[in-house]
Amino acid sequence: MKECKYIELFENIREKIIDGTYAEKQKLPSENELVKATGYSRQTVRQAISLLEHSELVSRVQGSGTYVNKIAPKREATMNIAVVTTYIGEYIFPAILSGIDSVLTENGYTSMISATKNRVDNERKILSDLLGKPIDGLIVEGTKTALPNPNIDLYEKFAEQGIPVVFINGYYPDLKKPVFVVADDRKGGEIACKTLIEKGHTKIAGIFKSDDIQGHRRYAGYAQTLRSNNVEVNDDRVIWYTTENRDSLLERYAEEALAESTAVVCYNDEVALKISRMFEGIEIVSFDNSTYAQLSANPFLSLSNPKEKIGEYAAQKVINILRRKDETSTVLQWEMTSEFTD
Amino acid sequence: MKECKYIELFENIREKIIDGTYAEKQKLPSENELVKATGYSRQTVRQAISLLEHSELVSRVQGSGTYVNKIAPKREATMNIAVVTTYIGEYIFPAILSGIDSVLTENGYTSMISATKNRVDNERKILSDLLGKPIDGLIVEGTKTALPNPNIDLYEKFAEQGIPVVFINGYYPDLKKPVFVVADDRKGGEIACKTLIEKGHTKIAGIFKSDDIQGHRRYAGYAQTLRSNNVEVNDDRVIWYTTENRDSLLERYAEEALAESTAVVCYNDEVALKISRMFEGIEIVSFDNSTYAQLSANPFLSLSNPKEKIGEYAAQKVINILRRKDETSTVLQWEMTSEFTD
DNA sequence: AATTATTTGTGCGTATGTATC
DNA sequence: AGATACATACGCACAAATAAT
Numbered sequence: 001m002k003e004c005k006y007i008e009l010f011e012n013i014r015e016k017i018i019d020g021t022y023a024e025k026q027k028l029p030s031e032n033e034l035v036k037a038t039g040y041s042r043q044t045v046r047q048a049i050s051l052l053e054h055s056e057l058v059s060r061v062q063g064s065g066t067y068v069n070k071i072a073p074k075r076e077a078t079m080n081i082a083v084v085t086t087y088i089g090e091y092i093f094p095a096i097l098s099g100i101d102s103v104l105t106e107n108g109y110t111s112m113i114s115a116t117k118n119r120v121d122n123e124r125k126i127l128s129d130l131l132g133k134p135i136d137g138l139i140v141e142g143t144k145t146a147l148p149n150p151n152i153d154l155y156e157k158f159a160e161q162g163i164p165v166v167f168i169n170g171y172y173p174d175l176k177k178p179v180f181v182v183a184d185d186r187k188g189g190e191i192a193c194k195t196l197i198e199k200g201h202t203k204i205a206g207i208f209k210s211d212d213i214q215g216h217r218r219y220a221g222y223a224q225t226l227r228s229n230n231v232e233v234n235d236d237r238v239i240w241y242t243t244e245n246r247d248s249l250l251e252r253y254a255e256e257a258l259a260e261s262t263a264v265v266c267y268n269d270e271v272a273l274k275i276s277r278m279f280e281g282i283e284i285v286s287f288d289n290s291t292y293a294q295l296s297a298n299p300f301l302s303l304s305n306p307k308e309k310i311g312e313y314a315a316q317k318v319i320n321i322l323r324r325k326d327e328t329s330t331v332l333q334w335e336m337t338s339e340f341t342d
Numbered sequence: 343m344k345e346c347k348y349i350e351l352f353e354n355i356r357e358k359i360i361d362g363t364y365a366e367k368q369k370l371p372s373e374n375e376l377v378k379a380t381g382y383s384r385q386t387v388r389q390a391i392s393l394l395e396h397s398e399l400v401s402r403v404q405g406s407g408t409y410v411n412k413i414a415p416k417r418e419a420t421m422n423i424a425v426v427t428t429y430i431g432e433y434i435f436p437a438i439l440s441g442i443d444s445v446l447t448e449n450g451y452t453s454m455i456s457a458t459k460n461r462v463d464n465e466r467k468i469l470s471d472l473l474g475k476p477i478d479g480l481i482v483e484g485t486k487t488a489l490p491n492p493n494i495d496l497y498e499k500f501a502e503q504g505i506p507v508v509f510i511n512g513y514y515p516d517l518k519k520p521v522f523v524v525a526d527d528r529k530g531g532e533i534a535c536k537t538l539i540e541k542g543h544t545k546i547a548g549i550f551k552s553d554d555i556q557g558h559r560r561y562a563g564y565a566q567t568l569r570s571n572n573v574e575v576n577d578d579r580v581i582w583y584t585t586e587n588r589d590s591l592l593e594r595y596a597e598e599a600l601a602e603s604t605a606v607v608c609y610n611d612e613v614a615l616k617i618s619r620m621f622e623g624i625e626i627v628s629f630d631n632s633t634y635a636q637l638s639a640n641p642f643l644s645l646s647n648p649k650e651k652i653g654e655y656a657a658q659k660v661i662n663i664l665r666r667k668d669e670t671s672t673v674l675q676w677e678m679t680s681e682f683t684d
Numbered sequence: 685a686a687t688t689a690t691t692t693g694t695g696c697g698t699a700t701g702t703a704t705c
Numbered sequence: 706a707g708a709t710a711c712a713t714a715c716g717c718a719c720a721a722a723t724a725a726t
Contacts, residue, residue, distance in 0.1 A: 004713060041715040054396045062692045063722030076618075080454065080475065089440025101457055110471060111421065115443055129452060133422065134476060282365025291633050329693055332461045347694075372710060382694045404711045406704050
């Protein structure tokens with residue numbers, strides 16, 4: 001159809017900006033030059049430039065010239081931080097979220113919370129959703145961090161968009177420069193195992209989660225401590241479970257794996273509670289020191305997870321990165337306690 | 343600083359559109375009229391109108407006139423639902439949030455969670471924040487619902503913007519047409535009290551929260567049940583506390599108020615746990631059936647709060663309203679149980 | 685440090701075309 | 706058919722900011 005001159009000229013210049021003929025800086029010819037080049041009147045040229053300006057493609061500076069803008073020059077702060085954890089309402093997660101929220105609200109941010117249920121398909125759905133949402137930053141508890149993660153591409157997109165990502169509990173080794181807040185799981189495994197050795201145990205079983213990096217690290221601490229105390233690491237005494245098969249697997253294999261053991265290091269209190277109900281005599285050291293550790297008719301030791309702190313640190317870290325103050329990671333320590341600290 | 347005429351005029355007209363001086367339809371004076379009114383040139387006026395057009399505040403129709411657009415003619419779905427509760431990581435709230443989240447994510451929504459800590463000043467800050475955020479709906483646990491609420495104006499603004507608000511647990515009587523999901527607190531009070539009466543108690547104390555409507559309702563059920571069983575309602579046996587003074591008040595007054603009583607109805611398990619530790623002999627019926635009810639060295643009965651369900655219903659309700667399917671409220675029932683149901 | 689040329693910003697005027705009532 | 710109002714297009718003039726001399 002017929003198009004007017006100024007729209008034609010506008011589209012003309014826009015194309016040249018997009019394909020790079022006009023890059024950044026002055027590049028744009030002056031109004032009078034364009035008048036000569038096009039043969040149009042200055043008013044018409046100005047109208048075309050006005051359109052470019054409203055499309056935020058160029059900026060005019062009186063007395064100087066018209067300059068091509070960077071594409072997406074400045075992201076406006078939305079004061080929203082997205083939080084992606086495996087679970088929301090259970091176990092240690094309320095405390096983590098509470099820690100995150102307290103720091104975020106203190107600094108005027110609002111949290112957008114989603115749960116992956118430790119499934120990468122959910123993680124993908126949530127992340128691609130969030131890419132379209134107005135957020136300044138992202139706090140993520142990695143999903144199945146011990147396995148190759150198919151969503152690394154999405155995490156990189158956040159980085160491209162300048163949205164900082166802070167990981168808690170676990171993170172993917174494939175990431176370029178991850179910032180994280182985690183508990184020292186390897187050290188935790190050492191403490192747990194050492195506690196049992198000091199009590200005189202030598203037949204110490206282990207139950208670990210295979211799909212989360214925390215499981216690997218706790219196992220590493222456990223195995224190393226056994227070795228350095230000249231106790232053999234017996235594969236038959238170690239059970240590996242995953243998010244999906246925990247309960248059925250424990251029911252089927254725990255009996256034989258623990259038959260010869262006098263003690264066991266459990267990945268967390270959910271497992272430990274189950275074990276404490278299945279075996280009366282066995283001594284347990286577990287992780288997280290949740291209410292389960294006290295609830296059990298057969299109480300067990302459990303390392304205190306600095307859960308609230310993890311949340312607080314993570315939130316503070318996102319805010320710091322946004323303020324260009326800090327890009328370091330933090331490793332928090334477990335504490336052995338027999339008291340109720342929930 | 344100095345501003346150019348056309349920007350000044352633009353802002354001038356924009357204000358008049360926003361505050362309603364210029365409503366819908368033609369209302370905008372013609373270009374020539376504006377020229378006469380302002381004393382500016384027609385080109386300047388046109389530039390101002392051009393800005394208005396780019397801001398999508400007006401539409402120009404050739405040969406007809408300039409028309410004011412409807413304010414926010416079509417709100418785009420953001421797929422965000424804000425959730426405002428008193429607390430996040432404690433007590434029954436994780437379960438409520440979990441229920442909310444499961445329904446929201448199932449339907450493709452993301453939740454933005456904030457906590458008021460049952461303070462109206464925090465509530466105000468959060469609500470005015472949320473007014474500027476891209477949300478489709480709002481789930482709120484009212485703050486101090488038994489007291490006159492100073493933030494009703496903000497709730498009305500959400501209504502004006504077509505953002506549905508669903509209340510959980512408690513809501514403000516001042517609201518025009520509240521939609522809510524609550525537990526039947528009055529009935530709960532009846533059940534609690536009846537349970538104690540059936541066990542032969544006649545000297546039944548009560549501890550209630552005065553700043554939340556749930557406290558009033560539970561008290562109403564308690565009082566009515568006493569009366570209908572010909573037991574006097576003795577004011578000296580009833581303690582009212584608030585968010586702020588709970589612990590100190592119980593420590594100071596519980597002793598004398600419960601001295602003559604053989605049983606007590608407690609507002610919730612947090613109170614009940616405290617009482618169960620202060621008094622060995624007294625029989626307790628409480629609300630929420632949290633882990634506290636079992637943790638206590640002195641276990642007590644507690645009505646089961648349908649917390650997960652409250653969250654699920656509330657989330658579904660917001661979604662239904664957005665789909666124009668449902669605008670009714672829901673009242674859920676308490677169940678008396680002595681088993682562990684957390 | 686002052687001057688000048690360049691470039692954009694603002695304003696005035698005119699004319700033709702076209703859609704709506 | 707005519708009045709009205711907007712769209713497009715052009716010409717000219719001066720102001721104000723900037724950059725170069």
